[in-house]
Amino acid sequence: MxxxxxxxxxxxxxxxxxxxxxxxxxxxxxKTVREEKKDLPEQFQNVASKDTTNSAQIKWKTFFNDEHLNALIETALVNNQELNIFLQQIDMAKNEIQARKGEYLPFVGLQAAAEVEKVGRYTSQGANDANTEIKPGKEFPEPLQNYKVGAFATWELDVWKKLRNAKKAAVMEYLSTVEGKNFMVTNLIAEIADSYYELQALDNKLKILTQNLELQNNGLRTIRLQMQAAKATSLGVQRLEAEVYKNTAELFSVKQEIVETENKLNFLVGRAPQPIQRNSEQFVEKEIDTMYVGIPSQLLTNRPDIRRAEYELQAAKLDTQVAKANFYPSFTLRAGVGLEAFQTKYLTSTPESLLYGLAGDMVAPLINRNAIKTAYYNANDKQLQAVFEYEKTILKAHIEVLNGLSKIDILKKSYEQKVHQVEALTNSIEITTKLFNAARADYMEVLLTQRDALESKLQLVETKKEQLAAKVNMYKSLGGGWN
The missing domain is CATH 1.20.5 (Single alpha-helices involved in coiled-coils or other helix-helix interfaces)
Structure with a gap:
């Protein structure tokens, strides 16, 4: 029965x-949210082959191949404050996974309590206690004490996978944070390399300005002697003096830039200001290695920002499922077992002092569900935002690679032309100097030739710096550096 x-x-x-x-x-x-689009062409524009060799897979130590630069990067990966701040965010995201995981497991707690109660005799409870005997001839004690020890548990049954999906979303957020750290590492390495090459370029500019000032001072001494011999006028002396003052001021400006660039590098490395070890010799002649870009689809796995956007999208999809599950009933089990008595000596007297309970609840939203609807619609909108963000990141990465390819090619051609320009103007300096010393050329020809030669040399250094920066930027655009 x-x-x-x-x-x-x-x-x-x-x-x-x-x-x-x-x-x-x-x-x-x-509410249906469209799927993300991640279609990419089979090969990059203006790249004939479909070779999958990719410079992004080269370790940064091998890619830069400069002991001083590599030492700076190694120190920065340990000491950089911004990177260490982000590492704490990763740890917090990891802790959030444990918190979400605990929500779909039973909550168990222990309880110990003691109380004293005095109720009025002329109340229903007081009258009942007065007429109740715990033993023949003995009433309830007054005031009434009560002691309790026990354990209790609550467990929300995850019927609709709301809690498990929330935990999965926390995992996606954690992975997204890890990829954010990788993207930060890539940017940090690129910024250190750019600043290091800029420092080398400034060293070469300082050297060029110093050599040019020495040449101009020699010319100034010559024209002063010519003026004393009535072979030149004071106008030539004034013009050359002005040029010397101008280049001297530029020299001081470059020295200040060197100080600021060194301090910037020390900040990125996470240490107090100190001289930066470097070798700036042969900077202009430094070879630019060939960059292998692979195929566009490799960006999806090599670029940390794309993977971060993908994890954010997965988290948004799970958050939408969690928001939808809030419309369904929630089921909770509650249970407890323990001992309770009005005197401690009866606390272990079982089964009289034993208490236990088991209950189940079903709660579901019925009327005025506007808040739940709003949360659900917002979750869908955030999911669509994540779709657009993911697609935008892919498109941005593709365009960055295309721009980098074009820039590397243009700078290579520009550098070759500037090399020829420097050679021609350097030769013209020797010619005009000889003519000037023989009084067959005036000071303006010397001045203009020296000015053009100086500008061409400085431009050559700047072009080499841009070439190296383009190489670093391409390495970053392909997704290299973080691994």
């Missing part, structure tokens, strides 16, 4: 749960 009753109750419970689920599901709003 009892077994039949229990079977009937179980059947009714299942039927009730099923009907309730169908009713609530029919009332849940739906």
């Amino acid at each position: 009892n077994k039949s009753i229990f079977k009937l109750i179980n059947i009714r419970s299942v039927v009730t749960l099923t009907l309730s689920s169908l009713i609530f599901q029919s009332c849940v709003p739906t």
Whole structure:
């Protein structure tokens, strides 16, 4: 008889749960968010081959091949404050996974309590206590003490996978944070390399200005002697003096830039200001290695910012499922077991002092669900935002590579032309200097020739710096550096 009753109750419970689920599901709003697009061409524009060799897969130590630069990067990866701040965000995201995981496991707690209570005799409870005997001839004590020890548990049944999806979303957020750190590492390495090459370029500019000032001072001494011999006028002296003052001021400006660039590098490295070890010799002649870009689809795996956007999108999809599950009923089990008595000596007297309980709840939103609807619609909108962000990141990465390819090619051609320009103007300096010393050329020809030669040499150094910066930027655009 009892077994039949229990079977009937179980059947009714299942039927009730099923009907309730169908009713609530029919009332849940739906909003479809389109899938993300990540189509990329089979090869980069103006790249004939489909070779998958990719410079992004080269380790940064091998890619830069400069012991001083590599030492700076190694120190920065340990000491950079911004990077270390981001590492704490990763740790917090990891802790969030544990917190979400704990939500779909039972919560178990221990309880110990003691209380004293005095109720009025002319109340229902007081009158009942007065007429109750715990032993023949002995009433309830007054005031009434009570002692309790026990354990209790609550467990929300994750029927709709709301809690598990929330935990998966936390995992996606954690992975996104890790990729954010990788992207920061890539940018940090690129910024250090750019600043290092800029420092080398400034060293070469300082050297060129110093050599040019020495040449101009020699010319100034010559023209002063010519003026004393009435072979030149004071106008030539004044013009050459002005040029010397101008280049001297430029020399001081370059020295200040060197100080600021060194301090910038020390800041990125995360240490107090100190001289930066470097070798700036042969900077202009430094070879630019060939960059292998592979195929566009490799960007999806090599670029940390694309993977970060992808994880953010996955988290947004899971958050939408969690928001949708809030429309469905939640089921909670509560249980407790312990000992309770009004005197401690009875606390261990079982089964009289034993207490236990088991209850189950089903709670579902019925009226005024606007807040839940708003949360669901916002989750869908955030998911669509994540779709657009993911697509934008892919498009940006593709365009960055194309721009980098074009820039490397243009700078290579520009550098070759500037080399010829420097050679021609350097030769013209020797010619005009000889003519000037022989009084066959005036000071203006010397002045203009020296000025043009100086500008061409400085431009050559600047072009070499831009070439190296373009190489670093391409390495970053392809997704290199973080691994």
